[in-house]
Amino acid sequence: MGFIAIAAVVVGLFQVAPPMLANYSFQDDLKNVVMVDSGNLQKTDDDVRGDVLKKAREHDLPIEAKQITVQRINSPGLSAIYIAVNYSVTINLPGYSFDMTFNPTTGNKGF
Numbered sequence: 001m002g003f004i005a006i007a008a009v010v011v012g013l014f015q016v017a018p019p020m021l022a023n024y025s026f027q028d029d030l031k032n033v034v035m036v037d038s039g040n041l042q043k044t045d046d047d048v049r050g051d052v053l054k055k056a057r058e059h060d061l062p063i064e065a066k067q068i069t070v071q072r073i074n075s076p077g078l079s080a081i082y083i084a085v086n087y088s089v090t091i092n093l094p095g096y097s098f099d100m101t102f103n104p105t106t107g108n109k110g111f
Contacts, residue, residue: 011093011094012093015091015092015093016091016100019089019091019100019102020100022059022060022061023061023102023104025059026055026056026059026061026085026104027104027106029055029058029059030052030055030083030085030104030105030106031106033048033051033052033055033083034081034082034083034106034107034108035108036051037051037081038079038080038081038108039079041074041079045070045072046065048070048081048083049065049068049070050065052068052070052083052085053065053068056085056087061087061089062087062088062089063085063087067085067086067087068083068084068085069082069083069084069085069086070082070083071107080107080108081107081108082105082106082107083105083106083107084103084104084105085102085103085104085105086101086102086103087101087102088100088101088102089102
C-alpha cells in the first residue's frame with residue numbers, strides 16, 4: 001500500500017513540476033521583454049504583446065493575446081512598462097484533473 005502512495009506522489013510531481021518550471025522561466029523572460037521594450041518608444045502595446053506571445057510559444061504555454069495586459073508610462077525622461085499574464089494549464093493525473101492558474105507579472109521603474 002505504501003508503494004502505491006509513493007508511486008502516486010512521484011507521478012503527480014512529474015505532472016506538476018514542468019508547468020511550474022516553465023512559468024518560472026517565462027517570468028524571467030517577461031523581465032527581459034520589459035527591459036528591452038521599455039527602451040524602445042516605437043514599440044506599441046501590440047508589439048509588446050507579440051514579444052510576450054513569442055516567449056510563451058518558446059515555453060509551450062497556452063497564452064493568447066487577450067490574456068496579456070500591458071500598461072505603460074511614457075513621460076519625458078521616463079518610459080516604463082508593466083506586463084501581466086493570466087493563464088491556466090490543465091494537469092491530468094490518473095483519475096483526477098485540475099487546472100493550475102499562473103499570473104506572472106513584471107514591470108520596471110514607475111511600476
